[in-house]
Amino acid sequence: MQVLTHPIGRCLPVWTLVVQLVLRGSGAYADEATSNCKLTFESERKVLKRIEPLGHRNFTAEAKIGEDKYSYVFQLCGDAGGVLGAGVIQVKGQETTVIGRYNTTEVIGASDFVWLQYGHGEKYDTHCSQEQRRAMLMIFCNRNLDLGQLEVVQENRIREQNCFYLFKLETSAVCPPLEHKLSTGSILLIVAICLLAVYLVVGFLYQRLVVGAKGMEQFPNYAFWAEVGNLSADGCDFVCRSRDRAEPPNYTAVSTEPSDEVPEERDDDLLPM
Template sequence: MKVFVCPSRRPFLVFWTLTLQLILYGCVVFAAEGIDNCKLLYDSKSDRKILKQLEPLINKSFTVENTNEGESYTYVFQLCGDAGGVPGAGVIQVDSKGSEKKTTVIGLYNSTQAIGGSDWMMLIYRNEKRKAFVMISCNRKADMGQLEVLLEEREREQDCFYLFKVESSAVCPALPSKISTGSILLIIGICLLAVYLIGGFLYQRLIVGAKGMEQFPNYNFWVEVGNLSADGCDFVCRSRNREDSPAYRGVPTEALEEEPEERDDHLLPM
């Protein structure tokens, strides 16, 4: 006699449980590392709030090529990540002129300063002799806009600075709701009424097989409610009785007919 033994499902469940835990752990670690990579120069609550709002742009790479007076440079910006693969670099400059590309680090993300307004934010990446200003402005139509070079000051021996601009919806303020609470409740009520009418009509027609006005859901109930409402309105709103009280009947204007005078001549002796 052969006995079939079902394989145990315990190893299978343990495998998928460990896999799910590793995936969740990796996602959390990846997000935390992205934010923590930016070392703020002034670690304040407001600066942390700005970085938190810019979280959708973390580890995104922005590139722009700028040509001026025969010189061509490519700039790469990455928020809280290694721009162009250069460790510690938030903004780099790549000299595209020549056979060998020369890479210069403009700003480091471990020396970041964050400034914010209502619909814009600015990140300042510092290096020993250079500073990069990255202006991120509000554009609701762009999740990640194109990086632009607004100004370059490269002739100084110290404090050379570069001004960049990029548009993103991440810095846009939340739009206030234009629908009031009463309007929301009214919309919900209309939707529920539509579901009730359409669902009841289909049930009465397809399941019950009703025809005509009987297809209306709970037809008998609503008819009775209508009649009772009409009776109540008639009772409350009508001020005149249907029949006048005898005490208030008007005196008839026509003269009463005189009763015929009874004569007793026949009683006299002849």
């Protein structure tokens, strides 16, 4: 018996994939990286979304306490180091300790940093009244780093209660957007340039089409601006030149015009010797 498959049935998986891609592009899956985190207050979800670029990635750090070396792994709302439910883990040799779980998440945001806490970690053996461990992460703004390096700041376990592991991470994801504002001087300069452009275009068209001017005469108020240019050149010449322009001549000029003076006649040679 031959089973016929309806064309719609064959196309359904394709349409499902298309719908998923559309939803993903429209932002329906925008919070996928943080959806696993269980927040104490859902109002904190908006702050958590600021650090979504950190999702789906393990951040590691190394620390040495005495003679012991520890490795730490952090993942945002995901299984750190592949440990189910763990947001932060501590690794020493073959031993793995869950410091905090993302099913107990608290987050606080400011303009240039986000504070994240994972609770319900494994209990201390002898320290801190054998309470559950918790991890705190201070995520700071650094515009020069897309994703920075995880750093261990402190392991505080000398208290009777409220002990914690403190980590630091820098990223540009929590940086506030830069505001590009024009200064008053820039606005005035733009307005002046626009007015000058309108003046030149309208004046050129008027001179050419209405007055019928040609050549440089098409420039609006050409005579006025030419006079301004000449005066500016004269002023620059007067201020900038150091040579005296009225120097006295070093020689006597010979006049080419006839003189009105009558030469004195001498008659000494007419007297009898």
